[in-house]
Amino acid sequence: MADEAQYLEILSMNLDHFIETYFEIQVDHMKKKDKDSNKKIIPKLSTIILVVLFLAFIAPESSKLVSLCSAIGFACPSIFTAMKPGPFSFTCYAANSGHVIAIDPGHQAKGNSEKEPIGPGASKTKAKVATGTCGVATKTPESELCLSLGLKLQAELISRGYTVVMTRTTNDVNISNSERAKVANEACADAFIRIHANGSENHSVSGATALCQTKNNPYNGALADSSYSLSKSVLDCLVDQTKCKKLSIQQTDTMSGINWCTVPVTIIEVGFMSNPTEDRLMETDDYQNNIAIGIANGIDAYIMGQ
Numbered sequence: 673m674a675d676e677a678q679y680l681e682i683l684s685m686n687l688d689h690f691i692e693t694y695f696e697i698q699v700d701h702m703k704k705k706d707k708d709s710n711k712k713i714i715p716k717l718s719t720i721i722l723v724v725l726f727l728a729f730i731a732p733e734s735s736k737l738v739s740l741c742s743a744i745g746f747a748c749p750s751i752f753t754a755m756k757p758g759p760f761s762f763t764c765y766a767a768n769s770g771h772v773i774a775i776d777p778g779h780q781a782k783g784n785s786e787k788e789p790i791g792p793g794a795s796k797t798k799a800k801v802a803t804g805t806c807g808v809a810t811k812t813p814e815s816e817l818c819l820s821l822g823l824k825l826q827a828e829l830i831s832r833g834y835t836v837v838m839t840r841t842t843n844d845v846n847i848s849n850s851e852r853a854k855v856a857n858e859a860c861a862d863a864f865i866r867i868h869a870n871g872s873e874n875h876s877v878s879g880a881t882a883l884c885q886t887k888n889n890p891y892n893g894a895l896a897d898s899s900y901s902l903s904k905s906v907l908d909c910l911v912d913q914t915k916c917k918k919l920s921i922q923q924t925d926t927m928s929g930i931n932w933c934t935v936p937v938t939i940i941e942v943g944f945m946s947n948p949t950e951d952r953l954m955e956t957d958d959y960q961n962n963i964a965i966g967i968a969n970g971i972d973a974y975i976m977g978q
């Protein structure tokens with residue numbers, strides 16, 4: 673019996689030891705499993721944090737990123753042009769923080785005669801983008817003059833603290849007028865400045881004018897007042913700065929690039945390329961700088977009046 677009792681005692685001790693050891697192994701295994709699953713969770717968490725940081729800080733700056741890309745002549749991925757400015761902003765400008773200006777240098781190297789609706793849901797169509805006029809004396813295409821002016825205006829506005837979005841920074845593009853409007857819409861621009869130069873069969877006609885929609889525009893008549901105010905400020909300041917002749921503002925609902933806008937818009941016709949004197953003047957760097965300064969002054973006045 674004594675031996676049997678001793679044997680049972682030893683067996684019981686061994687069993688205890690076995691159970692203790694078994695549970696220790698299980699606990700260790702579970703701890704290890706936890707560590708492994710932590711390893712899997714950590715990358716997931718960091719992805720979520722990165723996405724949140726991107727949406728909070730980078731995406732709102734997308735329009736600045738686009739203008740920065742334009743400034744260095746780099747085609748920005750379209751995902752950034754599609755983003756809207758958000759509630760956060762880490763770039764601080766003194767005067768014009770948060771104001772976005774979209775610039776459309778009119779036309780392009782080659783026009784596109786394919787048709788597009790003149791407004792959202794319109795059955796009436798118009799060529800996607802016209803070739804534009806040409807300098808009677810300089811032979812400069814309107815698209816080149818508009819691009820040169822657009823780039824000068826971009827630099828001027830950036831120096832004043834604006835965020836600038838460009839529809840194009842080269843001549844070799846193919847962007848329809850409705851697509852240009854969408855660039856301004858998607859950037860939630862405070863103002864959309866479409867730069868053009870005029871042409872007339874009467875070569876003595878000169879001066880600047882601006883165009884915008886009427887209150888009866890079926891697509892964006894609600895923007896007629898703000899667009900008229902923008903047109904007036906830009907035209908007045910352009911004339912002040914360049915001393916060119918001031919023509920009256922034209923209100924029209926036939927322009928696709930205006931009708932597709934969901935933001936205040938103006939077409940500024942800076943002068944007549946059919947007038948030899950004005951054509952030669954608009955070719956000069958000094959006069960182009962004055963045009964850019966004049967338009968920027970007009971944008972400042974419009975923004976301050978809002």
Ligand SMILES: [Zn+2]
Pocket residue numbers: 778779804805814868869
């Ligand atoms: Zn034009």
